[in-house]
Amino acid sequence: MEITLAHYLVLSGVLFAIGLIGVMRRKNLLMLFFATEILLNATNIGFAAISHYYNDLTGQMFAFFIIAIAASEVAVGLGLLIVWYKRTGKIDLDIMTSMRG
């Protein structure tokens, strides 16, 4: 069976859905980061597949940008996570309510 663009896009959609559910359901901050990584990479797959399909490198360049941004975002996020862990000993999302309006 030949693997077509549609397969990649379905994969991308499925991954995005998994990531989205993860973002909504996870209560652990670390898991939340994983979920966002899945989200970002779902779009990366989409970009790369469409880029290949149209023979246009712009999409793949975007994918690289996203990888770089995701890496730096995780670096910053993990840094904050460690500080938070040191202060409270927990990384549960539900107790992070100091921004409550």
Add this chain to the structure above:
Amino acid sequence: MEIYLYIALFAPLVGSLFAALFGATPKTMLTGIVASGLLFLSLVSSAILLNYVMMGHTVHVEMMTWIATGDLYIPYGFVVDQVSVVMMMVVTIVSTVVHVYSIGYMDHDKGFNRFFSYLSAFVFSMMVLVMSDNFAGLFIGWEGVGLCSWLLIGFWYHKESATWAANEAFIMNRIADLAMLIGIFIIYWNIGSLQYDVVFAEIANLPMPIITWIGIFLFIGAMGKSAQFPLHTWLADAMEGPTPVSALIHAATMVTAGVYLVVRANPVYDLIPDVGLFIASLGAFVAIFAASMALVNRDMKRIIAYSTLSQLGYMFVAAGLGAYWVALFHLMAHAFFKALLFLGAGNVMHAMHNELDPFKMGGLRKVMKGTFIMMTLASVALAGIYPFAGFFSKDLILEAAFVENHYIIYAVLLFTAGLTAFYSFRLVALIFHGEERYKLFGIHPHEAYKFMLVAMAPLLILAIIAGSFKLSYFELVTNLLPAVEYHIHHPMTYWMITIGTQLFVILAVLLAYKKYASWSSVPDGTSKLENCFCYKLLSNQYYIPKLYEELFSKPYRELSRIAWKQIDLKIVDATVDGIANLIYQTGEKTHTMQNGNLSSMLRWMVIGLVVLLVLAVAFTVGYNAVTMRAM
């Protein structure tokens, strides 16, 4: 000469602004002196202008452009001609006297400075009114005097009755001013200018109905300002204001503005004799109507106010019959003796600690000699007894009515002259003669300040000698007004009429003295006279104020109540409150979203994303569908 015009016009304004600087501070003698001094300056300038005009010149200046848009061009133009200079003299003389008098009269009042500010502002507005060279400027002055009248009637604003009277005067005038404004609009619509000289040159070319409408609307405006029936009720209530205000505004100047308007617009009224006849008939009716109310009234100032109303009726008779110069002459003479009468009444009020009922006075001639003499002479002038001012002017009106063959008007005016004499001397007799009934009330009257009496002296002199100006006055104003002379051809008839009138008036005076000079008790509403129908009718002012209350005020109040309770509260307020409530409730319901929990925020974010996606898809599909169909 222009400089004198500007001084005459703007000196009162400067005085007013100067006094206004001290408006909120306690009494400063300086304001009174400066305001009076500036008015005297205005008087001197007016006198110089009078002299200049008498030599046969007129002054016409255009200070600057006021409104210039499209075809409409209205300048700040002022004219000093034979008519306006007479008005200027009357206004400045009376107001100078009243200003000086007020320094004494308002001596103990907290609002001393404020009073002078208003009073000078009034004089400025009045000068604008009489000096303007177009209808728009006249209207500005007209509104200005209305405003100052409102301020001054309600000067003692802590008194409920004073604020009520001020509002009544203002609102009644508003009704009439609307009509006047319509008249001015019609003039502009048909002629395209509001300048007097243009309007009066063109007016004869207009179709008859339009001229008639102009005349009617302008006269309705005059009726309001001059308190003619049926807009007369405000004048008597306006007596709530301080007495110098009554003397200046509600006797000598502002209320005569209506007469001035008719005199000024004489080219219009000359073309419509029917309207003129209506004016004259209304004037005659008001003359007797007001005089009859003055017969029984027990309020000194109201009696004089009704007498003013009655004399305004005389002026309108003259103006309506085309005897414009006679109307203006009576206006002038009346201003002097009526202001004098009011200022005298002010002295009496001061002496009697604001007691207004003449039945509670009596015998005051012993303590108030100066006031007694002045008020008696003013009443003689008002009654029209030879050789005082009132004789010349009032007799001319009677002659005009007689010569023009309006015998009914003549008879009414003649009878009113008798009534005038009667109520004037009823007042004098009750105040100054008879027993000293004030002792019953524990009042110790005293004469007013010397300088107040001295200030009144010029008015006294003018009230006595104003009649002798008749010839020079006639030569002056007939340059501008139609020079109709009223001579009863048969000398026999003339003498019979004149002497007959004099005898009738003197008889009325004697009757008043006989009845009231030895009055000894204070009526308490139980005597037979006070309970008869006529007396009640007259003392309740023909029930007209009550009628207005029932006919206009009460339904209006009811309407306002409905508008408040039903429309404002239930529709307007409810809508506004509803919108506010909706937003408030939405906030109340949705603020739980902002709970600070990252997880639930993310959930909301996802929901938002989904909503936006759905919208985007729906919009794209819809857009495509529409464009497909268009293709």
